Amino acid sequence: MEEIYFKEEARNKLLSGINKLHDAVASTMGPNGKTVIISDVYGKPKVTKDGVSVARAISFKDPVENMGAELIKEAAELTVDVAGDGTTTATVLATAFVNNLKEFESRDINKAFDEIIPKVIDQLKQNSKTLERHDIKHVATISANNDTVIGDIIQEAYNHSDIIKVEESASNNDILELVEGMQLDVSYLSKAFVNIERKAECELTNPHVLIIDGKLETLKGFEQLLNAVAANNESLLIITEHITEQVLRMLETNALSGNIKLCAIKSPGFGQHRKDLLKDIAKFTQSTIITDLSKPHTLNVAGKLQSVRVTKNNSILVKDNTVDVTEIINDLNELSKSIDLSEHDKDLIIQRRDRLTGKISIIKVGGISEVEMKERKDRYDDAVLAVACALEEGIVEGAGRALSNASETISEDNEIIIAIVKSLFAPNNQILFNGAKIDGFDMFELNIIDPLKVTRCALENAVAVAKTILSTDTIILNERQWN
Secondary structure: OOEEEEHHHHHHHHHHHHHHHHHHOOOOOOOOOOOOOEEEEOOOOEEEEOOHHHHHHHOOOHHHHHHHHHHHHHHHHHHHHOOOHHHHHHHHHHHHHHHHHHOOOOHHHHHHHHHHHHHHHHHHHOEOOOOOHHHHHHHHHHHOOOOOHHHHHHHHHHOOOEEEEEEEOOOOOOOEEEEEEEEEEOOOOOOHHOOOHHHHHEEEEEEEEEEEEEEEEEOOOOOOHHHHHOOOOOOEEEEEEEEEEHHHHHHHHHHOOOOOOEEEOOOOOHHHHHHHHHHHHHHOOOOEEOOOOOOOHHHHHHOOEEEEEEEOEEEEEOOOOOOOOOHHHHHHHHHHOOOOOOOHHHHHHHHHHHHHEEEEEEEOOOOOOOHHHHHHHHHHHHHHHHHHHHHHHOEEEEHHHHHHHHHOOOOOOHHHHHHHHHHHOOOHHHHHHHOOOOOOOOOOOOOOOOOOHHHHHHHHHHHHHHHHHHOOOOEEEHHHHOO
């Protein structure tokens, strides 16, 4: 048995949930945004000013209202996953689009969006600036809900290294450490290895490292090694060129069942350069490179790391303190001076040396309680990602000003386009409504800045969700939802 809602009734119920979610999330926006108290399942209150935390805590008894809220959450989650920030902006934009365009036909709305949004994004790019290194703290502070402590520590971390890693700390305080490590531009070979769902990352502490020069086509020779890792409740990082589907399914099953903590990543590079990089990684981890899969292998062939974090885009390896790479670094320095090598080959050798001598800034996040520590760690993670986005694509004026400035260049005499332009002012208007005294000021001069990528992603995701909602004509609920 189903319950069905049509046309205006369906749209109004969706809008009710959307607007309730919006009002709670938007109240946190900007420097004068208000805090929200969230009760956990035990009734314990948590005070936050983080828009995405507020959104995640919201659900409605009415299933159609809840659908509306969940659709808006999708825009927010997609934005924070890619850009580390912009969740509240995405929520405010999507809600404004839905409310301001609800009287128009979806076909005409889609056509107007497709015409206007690329122009707005192009204008955002034209108005953007390169992020100067000394301004990193401003991007980080704003992303972390105006927490200047987080902003200053991330600035200090970037002063030492472009590779930043955020970890939990046993201390009450936040600590910055500089360690030896390397970044590889490779990711996990399966999402089944992800153990931090919200970030789509895999993190292993003190993992063994298995390096295979070639394709992993069977696990027969590694049964003893895998059993030893599992028995000791340890973890394993596998680096290989390729894994056959059958073997990958077996590894996925073991990882998902909790039998063994592991992650498999692809060998970096191609051809001879790949082999050279594997040799470097083997020295960096004290591993033996496996070329013969037919004979049995024990943990003696496996190397070690202090930790590894594998994201959707790269892998960060932190060297174990007992491993010494001085010899290979000296060898590469000498090799780079050879007169028999081309400039290209010399550049590759220098890159290899620099990778082996790389530094990683590790921010260890503390807190009085585990809940506080995890909440702060999430804000550090998001702020580091926001900075990376700003370094990648540049910065624009913050406080919603970039969108309102870009929209002012649109001069179309069309009701739908006028409604879209009006919606683009919503983030700036909300920040002013929340009490920020910034009207008439240059945001760049005030160091109120946002990564271009954050603003762009928030806009694109808000448009995508608004299109879906505005094209909805019928909602069907199954009996379990409305009983």
